[in-house]
Amino acid sequence: MQILNEDLEFVEENRECSYFSNEISDMRYRYINHCSIEDYQNMLEHGWRRFGKMHFVPECSNCTKCISMRIDAKNYKFSKSEKRVINKNKDTKLYIQAPSISIDHLKLYDKYHKFMHRKKQWPYQPISPEDYARSYVEGKDKFTKEFLYFKDEKLVAVALVDILPKSISAIYCFYDHEYSELSLGKFSILAQIKIAKELEIPYIYLGYWIKEHYSMGYKVNYKPFEILKNRASLDEEAIWEKYEL
Numbered sequence: 001m002q003i004l005n006e007d008l009e010f011v012e013e014n015r016e017c018s019y020f021s022n023e024i025s026d027m028r029y030r031y032i033n034h035c036s037i038e039d040y041q042n043m044l045e046h047g048w049r050r051f052g053k054m055h056f057v058p059e060c061s062n063c064t065k066c067i068s069m070r071i072d073a074k075n076y077k078f079s080k081s082e083k084r085v086i087n088k089n090k091d092t093k094l095y096i097q098a099p100s101i102s103i104d105h106l107k108l109y110d111k112y113h114k115f116m117h118r119k120k121q122w123p124y125q126p127i128s129p130e131d132y133a134r135s136y137v138e139g140k141d142k143f144t145k146e147f148l149y150f151k152d153e154k155l156v157a158v159a160l161v162d163i164l165p166k167s168i169s170a171i172y173c174f175y176d177h178e179y180s181e182l183s184l185g186k187f188s189i190l191a192q193i194k195i196a197k198e199l200e201i202p203y204i205y206l207g208y209w210i211k212e213h214y215s216m217g218y219k220v221n222y223k224p225f226e227i228l229k230n231r232a233s234l235d236e237e238a239i240w241e242k243y244e245l
């Protein structure tokens with residue numbers, strides 16, 4: 001008998017940590033073919049993230065550096081510097097649609113990761129169309145969107161975003177560093193905050209935050225935000241608290 005479309009759950013132990021080269025990590029995964037909005041919302045509230053059909057959450061026994069965080073979009077006020085970023089992008093065109101894949105997507109993704117490899121020593125290897133589709137196109141539902149940013153008719157940034165009734169989840173963003181004057185990574189987050197306000201969505205989940213980490217520390221700039229204080233199972237209460245410096 002052949003079983004198709006079966007959801008799976010498993011734990012990968014003692015894997016190389018994605019954020020610290022001298023650390024190991026434990027990660028729980030759920031491969032879900034069709035995730036309901038209610039289940040996905042509950043998973044977000046409990047610190048889970050998603051790439052394609054694969055959902056995951058850290059379960060490291062000896063480390064809690066990865067902290068789940070969410071921006072308080074309802075009470076967020078754009079600073080003067082953020083307003084300048086928005087103004088600098090007044091001619092940047094934004095299109096929102098279902099996730100897709102094209103040659104331009106792949107070239108931009110590759111260019112971004114080559115730059116980050118040189119700047120921050122990120123691991124680098126070209127992504128195949130199959131891997132890109134698996135991570136960023138598969139598993140899409142009616143709540144899954146891609147934000148395409150164009151400057152002078154050129155694709156300069158892509159952000160993968162899930163928009164649910166009660167939350168926005170920022171999955172991933174990559175952009176062209178030749179347009180560094182536009183602060184495209186920051187502009188993408190500000191655009192999501194603006195959309196959350198317009199749709200009266202209270203929170204934007206930015207994934208994991210590691211204080212003062214060279215790749216993750218920037219998230220502290222998006223205040224006010226809340227952090228997840230416990231590692232509860234999906235049938236237990238998740239405790240979120242406002243982060244105070």
